[in-house]
Amino acid sequence: MSTYNEKIREYIEENTVVLATNDWGYKVHACKLLDKATGKMAYAFYVQSPEGELSDREVVKRSKIIGKKAFDWLFDYDGDFCRDDITKVKSNFMQKEKDLKVMQSSSRVHFDMVYKDLCEYVEDNQIGDIISIKDNYCNIAATEFKNVIERIECDYKPLEVKKKLKELGLLRVNAGRAYDYNLTDEDGNQYKVISFMYMRSEEENAYVNG
Incomplete structure (x- = not known):
C-alpha cells in the first residue's frame, strides 16, 4: 500500500467511484484519467484496505479495458482477490463507466x-x-x-x-x-x-x- 498524505487520500476518495468491495473488506476505486498533454483518456484504479490505506494508482488504457485480462492486475494486490471478485469489478465498471469522474493528469510523475x-x-x-x-x-x-x-x-x-x-x-x-x-x-x-x-x-x- 502507498503512503498517501491524508489530504491526497481524501482527494482520491472524493473523485473516484467504488466499484466493489470483496469479502475481506478491500474496495476497488475507479475514475477516468485525462492526459492534458495528449487529450487521451484512460482509467485509474486504486485498491483500498479495510484500514483506509490506498494502493498506488493502476492505469489501464482505454483500448485495453474490454480485454479478458483487463482487471487481472488485481491478483497482484493485497486483498486476496479471486476470479469472482474480478468478474464483479469488471461488471460494475461496465455499468458505472459513464458516471466515473474525470481526473486530469499528464505523463508526468503523479x-x-x-x-x-x-x-x-x-x-x-x-x-x-x-x-x-x-x-x-x-x-x-x-x-x-x-x-x-x-x-x-x-x-x-x-x-x-x-x-x-x-x-x-x-x-x-x-x-x-x-x-x-x-x-x-x-x-x-x-x-x-x-x-x-x-x-x-x-x-x-x-x-x-x-
Whole structure:
C-alpha cells in the first residue's frame, strides 16, 4: 500500500467511484484519467484496505479495458482477490463507466510523489530561515522555491506546484495572498515563504507512532 498524505487520500476518495468491495473488506476505486498533454483518456484504479490505506494508482488504457485480462492486475494486490471478485469489478465498471469522474493528469510523475520529494528535501536541507520546518509546516523562502523545484528534478513548474498544493488543501497562505505566507525572523522582520503541510518520512512516522 502507498503512503498517501491524508489530504491526497481524501482527494482520491472524493473523485473516484467504488466499484466493489470483496469479502475481506478491500474496495476497488475507479475514475477516468485525462492526459492534458495528449487529450487521451484512460482509467485509474486504486485498491483500498479495510484500514483506509490506498494502493498506488493502476492505469489501464482505454483500448485495453474490454480485454479478458483487463482487471487481472488485481491478483497482484493485497486483498486476496479471486476470479469472482474480478468478474464483479469488471461488471460494475461496465455499468458505472459513464458516471466515473474525470481526473486530469499528464505523463508526468503523479503529484503525491512530488509532494513527498519536496517534504524529504526540506527535511534534509534545512538552512535557517531559507528552508525550515516549523509547527508541522515545511517553509521555503519564496525567492528560493524555484531553485528547490529544480533540485528535486520535478517535472512541474513552480507555479504548477503551488497551485496543486493549494488545490489539495496543503498550502498555508495569508489572507489576500495567492500562494505565500509571512514568517518572522529572529530580528522581528517578516519574510515570505511557500508554506505547506509537512509529511514525515515513513521512518520518522514509525518513530513518532512507535
